[in-house]
Amino acid sequence: MLFVWLGVILIFIGMLLMVAQPIWQGRLSAARRSGSAPSSGTLEPPRPAAGFDPKANWPGIALFVLGGILLLVGAIF
Numbered sequence: 001m002l003f004v005w006l007g008v009i010l011i012f013i014g015m016l017l018m019v020a021q022p023i024w025q026g027r028l029s030a031a032r033r034s035g036s037a038p039s040s041g042t043l044e045p046p047r048p049a050a051g052f053d054p055k056a057n058w059p060g061i062a063l064f065v066l067g068g069i070l071l072l073v074g075a076i077f
Contacts, residue, residue, distance in 0.1 A: 003074030010067030017060030021053075 054061065 001074065003070045003077070007067040007070030007074060010063045010070060012067075014060045014063030014065075014067060017063065018057045021056050021060070
């Protein structure tokens with residue numbers, strides 16, 4: 001049962017790390033404003049997000065995979 005709970009915790013932490021990466025990239029309210037573009041009054045970024053980047057998310061992916069392995073080991077024993 002220890003492997004199952006440890007696997008669940010690692011998967012949860014891995015998911016939090018993967019979700020937090022786009023949030024930590026910068027504040028939306030501190031966007032750069034150009035002189036020619038009118039202010040729209042929204043917090044939307046001027047260009048779309050880069051999306052999922054495995055280079056930036058490798059710790060979360062590693063914890064997620066390790067947690068999955070621990071869940072499988074816990075299911076076997």
